[in-house]
Amino acid sequence: MRRLICYIIFSFVILFLIPFTSYSAEKPIVIGAPLSTAFLYGWDAERGIKLAVEEINKAGGVAIGGKKRPLAVEVIDTRDLEPGVPVSEALLAVEKLILDKKVDFIIGGPVRSEAALAAMDLLSKHKKVSILTTGVLTPAYHKKVADNYEKYKYCFRNTSHVGVMMGEFVTMLEDLRKAHGFNKAYIMVQDVAHARAGGEAMKKALTEKGWTVIDMKIYPTGTVDYSVGLIDSGKKGAQVLFLWMDMPESAALLKQWSDMKLKSLPVGFVNAAEQPGFWKATGGKGEYLIVNLVNGGNAPAKITPWTMKFVDAYKKKWGLEPEGYGTSSSYMAVYQLKAAIEKANSTDSEAVVKALEDIDIMGVYGRMRFDKKTHQIIPSYDPKEGAVTGIIQWQAGKRVQVFPPKVAEGKVLLPPWMK
Amino acid sequence: MEILIYGIVNSVILSLMALGFTLVYSISRLPNFAHGALYITSGYITWLFLNKFEGFPYPFAIIIGILITSIIGALIYRLVLIRIRGMEISEIIASYAIGLAMLEGLRWGGLRGMTFTLPTFMTGTVNIFGVDIDYQRIIIVGVGVSIFLLLYLFTHFNRIGLALRGIAQDERAAMMLGIDSDMTAVVSLAIGSGLAGFAAILLLPLGNIIVEVGYNVLIFAIAVCVIGGLGSWVGTIVASFIIGFAQILTEAFLSTHYQMVVALLAIIITLLIKPSGLFGKQKELEERV
Numbered sequence: 001m002r003r004l005i006c007y008i009i010f011s012f013v014i015l016f017l018i019p020f021t022s023y024s025a026e027k028p029i030v031i032g033a034p035l036s037t038a039f040l041y042g043w044d045a046e047r048g049i050k051l052a053v054e055e056i057n058k059a060g061g062v063a064i065g066g067k068k069r070p071l072a073v074e075v076i077d078t079r080d081l082e083p084g085v086p087v088s089e090a091l092l093a094v095e096k097l098i099l100d101k102k103v104d105f106i107i108g109g110p111v112r113s114e115a116a117l118a119a120m121d122l123l124s125k126h127k128k129v130s131i132l133t134t135g136v137l138t139p140a141y142h143k144k145v146a147d148n149y150e151k152y153k154y155c156f157r158n159t160s161h162v163g164v165m166m167g168e169f170v171t172m173l174e175d176l177r178k179a180h181g182f183n184k185a186y187i188m189v190q191d192v193a194h195a196r197a198g199g200e201a202m203k204k205a206l207t208e209k210g211w212t213v214i215d216m217k218i219y220p221t222g223t224v225d226y227s228v229g230l231i232d233s234g235k236k237g238a239q240v241l242f243l244w245m246d247m248p249e250s251a252a253l254l255k256q257w258s259d260m261k262l263k264s265l266p267v268g269f270v271n272a273a274e275q276p277g278f279w280k281a282t283g284g285k286g287e288y289l290i291v292n293l294v295n296g297g298n299a300p301a302k303i304t305p306w307t308m309k310f311v312d313a314y315k316k317k318w319g320l321e322p323e324g325y326g327t328s329s330s331y332m333a334v335y336q337l338k339a340a341i342e343k344a345n346s347t348d349s350e351a352v353v354k355a356l357e358d359i360d361i362m363g364v365y366g367r368m369r370f371d372k373k374t375h376q377i378i379p380s381y382d383p384k385e386g387a388v389t390g391i392i393q394w395q396a397g398k399r400v401q402v403f404p405p406k407v408a409e410g411k412v413l414l415p416p417w418m419k
Numbered sequence: 420m421e422i423l424i425y426g427i428v429n430s431v432i433l434s435l436m437a438l439g440f441t442l443v444y445s446i447s448r449l450p451n452f453a454h455g456a457l458y459i460t461s462g463y464i465t466w467l468f469l470n471k472f473e474g475f476p477y478p479f480a481i482i483i484g485i486l487i488t489s490i491i492g493a494l495i496y497r498l499v500l501i502r503i504r505g506m507e508i509s510e511i512i513a514s515y516a517i518g519l520a521m522l523e524g525l526r527w528g529g530l531r532g533m534t535f536t537l538p539t540f541m542t543g544t545v546n547i548f549g550v551d552i553d554y555q556r557i558i559i560v561g562v563g564v565s566i567f568l569l570l571y572l573f574t575h576f577n578r579i580g581l582a583l584r585g586i587a588q589d590e591r592a593a594m595m596l597g598i599d600s601d602m603t604a605v606v607s608l609a610i611g612s613g614l615a616g617f618a619a620i621l622l623l624p625l626g627n628i629i630v631e632v633g634y635n636v637l638i639f640a641i642a643v644c645v646i647g648g649l650g651s652w653v654g655t656i657v658a659s660f661i662i663g664f665a666q667i668l669t670e671a672f673l674s675t676h677y678q679m680v681v682a683l684l685a686i687i688i689t690l691l692i693k694p695s696g697l698f699g700k701q702k703e704l705e706e707r708v
Contacts, residue, residue, distance in 0.1 A: 038531050083631060191676040218676035222635045224626040225432075227425050228670045231550065248533035248627040255625075259544045259553045272627070277534025281627065283542070 028072035029062055029347060031334065032103030034094045034119075035134070036081035036111045040275060044323045045108045045134040045330035046075050051317050052334035063342050071334070074101045080112040081135070083221075090115035091122060098126045104347050107333045111135030111326075113194065120144060123154050127349045129356070131333040132157040134326030137194055137294075139163045142376035149373065153353050156375040158336060158368065159329040160294050160389060162198060164379045165269065168292065168389050170205045171381075172403045173240060173267065176412065177211075186238035186264065187216040188229055188253070190245040198244040198269065206242075214238055219245075226253040227260075234262045243268030251282050258285035261417040266290070274298070274324030279397045286394050288415045290402065293390035296365030296383070297328030299399035301390065303365055303383050303407045310364045321399075328390075332363045365390065382406050421550045422667050428556045430663025431563040432622060436636050437643035437655050438566065439614035445650035446587045446607040449504070450511050453495060453518035454615050455637030456525075459630065461488040461616030462623040463525055466535055477538065485616040492612025493605050500608075501601060518637070526630045535628040537620065559621050566617070567656070583607060587650070642682050646689045648699025657697055661685060 033049050035042035053071045061068040076097055078090040090110040097103045106128055110116045116136040123130050132141065132155065139161045145152045176182050185206055189199035196218060203213045214236045217229045230253075233241060241257065241264045243250065251272045257264075267290040272278060274293055278286055296303040300311045300321060310331060314322050322328060337352075339359045344351035360369040366383030370376065380386025381404035391403035393412055400410040436458075443451045451457075465484035468475050495517055503509040541554035574580040585593035586603045594600055615636075626632065643662060647654025662685055666678045689696060 038526055040532055043531070083634075217670075218674060220676055220679045222631065223675070223678070224622075225425065225429060227552075228421060228667060229675065231421050248629045248631075251533065251536065252626045256553070259542075260551045261544075272533040275532060275534055277532070281534045281536040283538065 026061070026067050026069040028070045029064075029105070029341065030072045030074055030101065030103045031337070032094075032097035032101060032106045033073055033075045033108040033330075034078045034090065034097060034106065034110050035075060035108045036079055037075065037077045038079070039081040039111070040271065040324050041111050041135045041326045042077075042081065042109070045111075045326040047314070047318050048133075048322070048327045048330035049073055049075075049107055049334055051314055052331045054317070055313070056334065056338055062338050064345060064347070071338075074103055076101075078110050078115065080110050080115040087112075087115045087118050091118055094119050094122055098122070098128055103128075105337055105352075106130035107337065108133055108330055109135055113138040113140070116141060117144065120152050120155050124151050127154060129154045129337075129349050129352050130156065131336060131356075133159055133329040133333045137162045137165070142371075142374035145376075146374045153375070154349060156356055156370055158333050158370075158377045158387070159325070160379055160387070161376070162194070162201065165292055165294065165389070166198070166201050166205055168391060168403065169202065169242075169267065170209060172290075172391060173206065173211075174209060175403075175405075176240070176265070179412075180239075180414065182239040182265075183210065184212045184214060184236075184238050185240040185242050186214045186229075186233035186236070187242045188226065188233075188245075189216065189218055189243070190247055190250070191218045191220045192246070195244040195246065195269075199242070202242055202244075221247050222249055223247075224249050224252045226256050230256055230260055230262060233264060234260065238262075238264045240264055241266040241268075243270050245269075246271035248272050251278065251286065254282055254286045254289055258282075258287070258415075261415075263418050265412075265414060265418065268292070271324070273394065276321050276323060276399070279394065284397065287396070288394065288413060290391060290393045290412065291399075293392060293399075294325040295329050296388045296390040296401070296407065297331075298322050298324050298326075298390045299392050299401065301392075301401040301407060301409060303388055303401075304362055306362070306364050328364045332365070332368060335363065336361065336368060363387075420548045422664075422671055424547060424550050424552060426660075426664040426667040428552070428560055429667055430660040431560045433639055433643055433663050434656055434659035435559070435563050435566070435618040435621060437640040437647075437659065438570075438618065439611040440640040441644055441647075441650065441652065441655045442570070442614060443607050443611035444644065445652065446583045447604040448650070449496070449500060449604065449608070450507070450514065450649075451492075451495075451608065451611060452511055452515035452637065453492075453521065454611075454640055455633035455635070456518035456521035457488050457492060457612045457615040458619045458636045459525065459530075459628060459633035460491065460521060461485055462537060462619040462628045463530055463535070464488070465620060466537060466628055469537070481620050484620065485613050488616035489609040489613035492615075493609040495612075496601075496605050496608040501604070504604070518633070522630045522633045530628065530630060533627055533629070536626070537624045537628065539624040555624055562621060566614075570652075579606060639682070642686055644696070645686050646696055648696030651696065651698035654696055654698030 035045050053073050057070045061070040076093045078093040079085045080090040110119050113136045187199045189195040199216050250270050269292050273289050273291045297307050340352050340355035344355040357372045366388040367386050378386040392399040393402045402408050402412050440454045443449050461484045464487050465480045468480035539555040540558050544551045544553045574584050582598045643658045647658030662682050665681045669677050669681045
């Protein structure tokens, strides 16, 4: 009996010791992640951050002051992508992370542009360094930093924005014009601010390049019938359907497009088509759709040696491929922060801001460095020069990187009924 | 021609969304604001059986989905609404709270993302008078019309259906004839919820199973019922066609993003001109009294 009690006590001691022997005993550096966790751009960012933190902790942690400190994550649901939830909810969440959870840095969101822009003042007030990694596509974010550097210098963004994405789309469509003679586009966007702005910007850009933009249709959120617009696009000879939608019902548009066998290639920013499950959800009818995933590495690709290493690690931990926008950038933000803390040899905000401005690392989606004036990641079509986008086409159930040409793994395919 | 064809399809879709809501209100005078939640629940249960049990037959998954939704509807009455029956504001608040809890519970339980969808019954398209239309939409129109006919026959030639109509026409007189008011309310909630589930099975293959759709379905069901006149079957059908065609005409000749505005504007105009809706009689009766 005494021996049994000894065994039990010994087992408990071992169990308690395991966590302390695996990780460093130093005080953790806490990363706050304000994310809209019920939505793709929230949960994939959370998974990316947690994966990076786990990898860094396994390797010993962050080297600072001659010691190795582990990282810890505090995720809070901002709910800012939920319809009808006011911006103040997201601000309260950010403030709770800073004041209540005492986080050292912020990575992730808020995810909606309005909330992220409003949160900049909060970050400035508390001098908290933040790397925005998901959801926010508005150029206003980095313009605000440029316009008032001293106030907003704590805000960084390592993902792309609408201005860059437009250039990518236009370059790719121009390539398609050269290859297939396309010059007629039909724009279909969702009735939300960023999509309307995206549609208008594309209309202007294509018109300037000599394209004929037949029409621009704006659909209310929740629309499941696109037949009238699609029939109209077919009758008027559209060769490219440019889409900008973040509602799940856009999958219905692709189903109708495929059923009608329209002689136009769908291209755009389609939230519903980012996830690997899109293929099954449309019964394969989303084939040939070209989608911008904002950053490389949000789908399998060979952009840098780290890209597939990241994809494989993600698959091993979460059981599926990176799902979409926000995954690779959130993962990389943790590594960027680690590099900056180690360079600054401190967690002091002023020192880390300076270090983040100076770091230059080869990451999952190319060379990663921030513009010193705007704190926006520097984009490029060449991974050796800057952060590369992830424009994929759905081909036989897989997301194949088709743009930019330097990292493309396949060519753009046209549906058989277009040939 | 596409306006005519897709106008009819859109109208039938709207009437299917509103059918269960109208049935419950017309029989029991209960505004079931959990209608949208029941719609999504049915779709999600069917999806679960199809995707979690490999090889599970689609028809059985549909039947299970509709049956469970009907049982939930009956339970909502037996456990909650029975206690507050007759207090209209409380009925609205309680049923809306139940719907909210169901929808957000589903979201919390994993119904997140854009990959939840049901398969169409048939794939492919057919060309009708020069207009391409997919088989699923043709099935929706066919089944929608059949459901209306079946419900008409049920309420006119079946004992239970006649009892339901009796309660709807004059509750006290029906009770004097031995018809149990609470039991008919349970039956009406069960059938109404089943109809919400049935509509979900038909309509969700066109889009995705997401929580927000539940809220949209409730809004459209209320819009149709308010314009048609609460509790009026004919009103429901007529209002569905008014909104359905107004939306398609708006898309074709004005701009797509005014579609929702048109539906809501129709409610305001109807309420201004005829407060009880096109075929409703409540306001007129109140004024007469």
